[in-house]
Amino acid sequence: MSVFNALIALYMKCEASEAPWAARKVLDEMPNKDDLTWTTMVVGYVESSCLDKAAEVFNEMPYKNELSWMVMVSGYVHGGLSEDALKLFNQMRAEDAKPCDYTYAGAIAACGELGALKxxxxxxxxxxxxxxxxxxxxxNALITMYAKCGAVSDAHLVFLVMPNVDSVSWNAMISALGQHGHGREALELFDQMIAKGIYPDRISFLTVLTACNHAGLVDEGFQYFESMKREFGIIPGEDHYARLIDLLGRAGRIGEAKDLIKTMPFEPTSSIWEAILSGCRTNGDIELGAYAADQLFKMTPQHDGTYILLSNTYSAAGRWVDAAKVRKLMRDRGVKKEPGCSWIEVGNSVHVFLVSDTNHPEAQEIYQFLEMVGAKMRKLGYVPDTKVVLHDMGPHQKEQILSAHSERLAVGFGLLKLSPGATVTVLKNLRICSDCHTAMMFMSKAVGREIVVRDVRRFHHFKDGECSCGNYW
Incomplete structure (x- = not known):
């Protein structure tokens, strides 16, 4: 039996693509299989990102031990299958298996990804x-979960009452503050960590640079970046450079970003060029943006974000023909744009909305409500910014598209269904557009409610006509 187990473990650690299948063949040929055998297979498949095969073996196990449950739950979370992770965790409890703290951590992480605060x-x-x-x-999982669900004060409370905090705890809390627009507080916490003798790692500096990015703290970002090697002996990686370049680009300092690239000890990677392209979209630098996009087309030709950013850069400059060429190139290469969607937790259910969605059973009521709120918003001074609709069509059509963005539908549903005065928290898989950002500020004032939107980059807390990001995101 030990020989069979050793063979399985060996195959699972090999990088060759056929190795996991060879391990499966060994498993099938074994006359008897013990817990170690089954668990080794599950762990190996999860580590090889073969979650379907891991689940297949897991379901065949005559007895599922604590480790196998934990590995499968964590594997689903890291594989982007948070719903499956929670289903499996609930199945574990239904079968009277006792989750360990690591398994709970995986389930809590899944809640954070889904925004399932309750x-x-x-x-x-x-x-x-x-x-x-x-x-x-x-x-640590609780800190991240509360932060990702918009409850940063709850995350801070968990951090404060934890009997023992490690560098992961500090990093999670610094990241939480940065995501929610509390850039200065994030930097103060980082300084407190060092003062308490907790040695920062490369992740610590990523969280700090991200916090600077969200708050527009360019000079501070440079200072922390330079201190990495000088004070702590940490060599900046491509992800650190990408954060700093993104910070410069968003601050309108694209020339300094170009100069920074020249000083890098390695050739620009896709993350570097993405940061440059994003900065060019913000600053309207079409020539550099097109060059950055060309580099990305070579490195990651199937990544939809490159085509969208370049097309939007051309459209914003009124170069509709060039924008159309990029979209045609995208179609010819079979690249699919990720559809924008937003979701909100109401009661015990998560409600998902797409742009111009009519499939929700209460869609008509939502549209009528948003029209009523829209009239109040206009009286307060809201004017739709139709320039963000990067299609060549009439102003009225553009306004209709804007008013039916997925985050507005989700917020409208939340305002209708949540108890009076309750904060409305919506999650979105893409970046919120500038017009929806403005609309949310006016909406929060029109209805007298706090509205929280988590997009792909950060959190926006809208209250009394203002946003926590200070209109910088």
Whole structure:
């Protein structure tokens, strides 16, 4: 049996693409299989990102031990299958298996990805009942979950009451503050971490640079970037350079970003060129943007974001023919644009909306409500910014498209269904457009409610006609 297990473990650690299948063949030929055999297979498939095969073996296991449950839940989360992770976790509890703190951490992480705050709070309660509140893995997962669900104050409370915090805890809390627009507070916390003798790692500096990026703290970003090697002996990687270049580009300092590229000890990677292209879109530098896009077409030809950013750069400059050429190139190469969607948790359900969605059972009521709120917003001074609709069509058509963006439909549903005065929290898979950002500010004032939107980059807290990002994002 030990020989069979050794063969499986060996195959699973090989990088060759056929290795996992060879391990499966060994498993099938074994006369008897013990827990170690099954678990080794599950772990190996998860580490090889073969989640379907991992699930197949997992379901065949006559007895599922604690490690196999934990590995599968965590594997689903890291594989972007958070719903499957929660389903599996609930199945585990239904079968009276006892989750360990690491398995709870995986389920809590899944709640954070889905924005399922109510479920996450329930799991937090279970942790306390089981005596896992002292677990660093669970505590760190809670910080991240609360932050990703828009409850940054709850994340901070977890951080403060944790009996033992490590560098992961500090990094998670610094990241949470940065995501929610509290850039100065994030930098203060980073300084506190160092003062307490916690040695920062490369992730610590990524979180700090991201916090500077969200708050437009360019000079501070440079200072922390330079201190990495000088004070802590950490060599900046491509991700650190990309954060700093993105910070410069968004601040309108694209020339300095170009100069920074020349000083890098390696050739620009796709993340570097993405940061340059994004900065060019913000600053209207078409020539450099086109060059950056060409580099990305060579490196990642199937990435939809490159085509969208370049097309939008041309459209914003009124170069409709060039924009159309980029979209045609995208179609010819079979690249599909990720559809924008937004979702909101109401009651025990998550409601998902697409742009101009009419499939929701209460769509008509939502549109009528938004029209009524829109009239109030206009009286307060809201004027739709039709320039963000990068298609050659009439102003009225553009306004109709803007008013039916997925985040507006989700917010409208939340305002209708949540209790009066409750904060409306919506999650979006893409970046919020500038007109929706303005509309949310006016909407928060028109209805007297706080509205929170988590887009792909950060959180926006809209309250009394203002946003936590200070219109910088």
């Amino acid at each position: 479920h996450g709070k329930q799991l937090h309660g279970h942790l306390v009942q089981l005596g896992f509140e002292a677990s660093n893995s669970a505590g």
